[in-house]
Amino acid sequence: xxxxxxxxxxxxxxxxxxxxxxxxxxxxxxxxxxxxxxxxxxxxxxxxxxxxxxxxxxxxxxxxxxxxxxxxxxxxxxxxxxxxxxxxxxxxxxxxxxxxxxxxxxxxxxxxxxxxxxxxxxxxxxxxxxxxxxxxxxxxxxxxxxxxxxxxxxxxxxxxxxxxxxxxxxxxxxxxxxxxxxxxxxxxxxxxxxxxxxxxxxxxxxxxxxxxxxxxxxxxxxxxxxxxxxxxxxxxxxxxxxxxxxx
Ligand SMILES: NC(=O)c1ccc[n+]([C@@H]2O[C@H](COP(=O)([O-])OP(=O)(O)OC[C@H]3O[C@@H](n4cnc5c(N)ncnc54)[C@H](OP(=O)(O)O)[C@@H]3O)[C@@H](O)[C@H]2O)c1
Numbered sequence: 483x484x485x486x487x488x489x490x491x492x493x494x495x496x497x498x499x500x501x502x503x504x505x506x507x508x509x510x511x512x513x514x515x516x517x518x519x520x521x522x523x524x525x526x527x528x529x530x531x532x533x534x535x536x537x538x539x540x541x542x543x544x545x546x547x548x549x550x551x552x553x554x555x556x557x558x559x560x561x562x563x564x565x566x567x568x569x570x571x572x573x574x575x576x577x578x579x580x581x582x583x584x585x586x587x588x589x590x591x592x593x594x595x596x597x598x599x600x601x602x603x604x605x606x607x608x609x610x611x612x613x614x615x616x617x618x619x620x621x622x623x624x625x626x627x628x629x630x631x632x633x634x635x636x637x638x639x640x641x642x643x644x645x646x647x648x649x650x651x652x653x654x655x656x657x658x659x660x661x662x663x664x665x666x667x668x669x670x671x672x673x674x675x676x677x678x679x680x681x682x683x684x685x686x687x688x689x690x691x692x693x694x695x696x697x698x699x700x701x702x703x704x705x706x707x708x709x710x711x712x713x714x715x716x717x718x719x720x721x722x723x724x725x726x727x728x729x
Contacts, residue, residue, distance in 0.1 A: 489562025493661030537588030547595030569622025657701030
């Protein structure tokens with residue numbers, strides 16, 4: 483299988499890449515800084531290709547996916563993303579623009595590159611790592627919640643639109659995973675899971691081509707309830723003890 487993982491230089495993307503590499507698949511990863519890739523990875527994994535790509539740059543993304551795929555791509559996982567980190571009451575608009583650009587436009591660019599190589603063959607699988615943060619508007623994480631809500635809805639629409647083209651679409655919505663992204667968080671992270679365990683769960687969901695996979699189950703249960711609360715009740719509860727603002 484040929485698998486392209488954006489943002490595969492660290493965290494969830496890299497843990498997932500290693501599973502596919504160890505199964506013997508051809509894997510490409512990309513990021514802006516390839517020095518972050520685990521040292522010795524290129525020697526250990528002969529089936530690994532690394533591309534220096536900024537996912538907000540459409541031309542760079544399309545060129546890398548074309549170069550790797552050469553018209554044949556089985557799976558694309560859009561994992562590249564960022565968060566703001568600290569939860570502030572007043573938005574940091576510069577960081578918010580970057581979050582939306584990377585997390586939403588980055589996914590669109592990656593899907594465009596993948597579909598260019600999948601649609602002519604009428605087969606393939608595209609997936610994105612959204613987040614449970616996209617299921618509600620989280621206090622102190624407006625741009626991150628909004629970006630992940632966009633990814634959840636993009637994937638939901640695409641899964642129907644591309645059904646007739648035999649393209650499968652999966653959206654993965656994890657809770658807290660221990661990666662460089664969350665290691666800078668200064669708030670509590672219930673049910674924090676290792677990146678390796680998360681990747682194993684994601685791989686199983688991708689194998690089953692699930693349209694939506696939310697995990698861990700404890701976070702899924704909480705989000706299921708929060709999503710369905712009357713919005714006044716949700717705002718009331720979230721503004722009190724759980725807001726977790728940094729400042
Ligand atoms: N960790 C969690 O708790 C959690 C929970 C839910 C969802 N997620 C989502 O899971 C995905 C992976 O996050 P992670 O936790 O694994 O974080 P991470 O370890 O910080 O990895 C982020 C990856 O994205 C890449 N990246 C960031 N901006 C990029 C850009 N403009 N162009 C290309 N690559 C870029 C980074 O590489 P470079 O820095 O080299 O560019 C890195 O490889 C993200 O979409 C995140 O929102 C994470």
